Amino acid sequence: MRVLIIEDDAIIGTDLEIASSDMGFSDIAFAMDEAEAIAMGKIAPPDLIISDIRLGSSGSGVRAVNEILRAAGAAVVFVTGLMDADEMDQSGGVVALGKPWNATRLQMAISQTVKQPAGVTVAWWR
Numbered sequence: 001m002r003v004l005i006i007e008d009d010a011i012i013g014t015d016l017e018i019a020s021s022d023m024g025f026s027d028i029a030f031a032m033d034e035a036e037a038i039a040m041g042k043i044a045p046p047d048l049i050i051s052d053i054r055l056g057s058s059g060s061g062v063r064a065v066n067e068i069l070r071a072a073g074a075a076v077v078f079v080t081g082l083m084d085a086d087e088m089d090q091s092g093g094v095v096a097l098g099k100p101w102n103a104t105r106l107q108m109a110i111s112q113t114v115k116q117p118a119g120v121t122v123a124w125w126r
Contacts, residue, residue, distance in 0.1 A: 002027045004046035006037040006064055007079070008055040012099075016050055016079065019103045023110070034059025041068030048110065053080040053096075075113040077106070 003025045007013035013030050020028050029044065031037035033055055041049075041064070049068060051061035065076055078096040095109040 001025060001047040002044060003029070003048045003050065004037065004041055004068070004074075005030045006032075006034075006049065006051035006055070006061050008032050008052060008058045012052075012079075016106070019106055020050070022103065023107055031064075032058060034061070034064045037061075037064040038067045042071060045072040046074050048075045048077070048114065050077045050079060050106075050110075053078050053082055075110070077109045077113055079106070079109075 003020050005013055005016045005020065005028065007016060007030070010032065013032065017028055017030055025048075029040050029046070031040050037051070046068065049065055051065055053061050055061055055064075061078065065078075068074065069076075076094045078094065079099060079101055080096060081099040095113040097105055097109045
């Protein structure tokens with residue numbers, strides 16, 4: 001399974017990459033901004049996208065995910081500071097996980113979204 005991590009914070013992105021690797025994923029790409037994520041997603045469409053919602057001045061994780069989903073469906077987990085750490089929400093094949101996250105909660109979120117991948121677009125419902 002090909003994984004694309006979209007996160008503007010290098011430390012959090014690296015932690016997500018390590019956690020994904022520890023879960024057994026070996027084909028992992030990491031983008032730090034919207035444009036880079038879209039380019040990577042077009043070159044090698046991911047099966048799973050783990051993305052921040054807000055990428056600071058680097059764009060929007062939601063826009064990047066939507067652009068990537070236009071080419072191919074994927075499971076989507078948003079990891080965001082817009083929710084409390086103990087919150088997890090699922091809607092339309094997308095799981096949102098509050099920061100700070102931990103590996104157990106990330107694995108639960110991935111398991112949920114892989115069962116019902118997102119369609120061709122996602123909407124942030126908050």
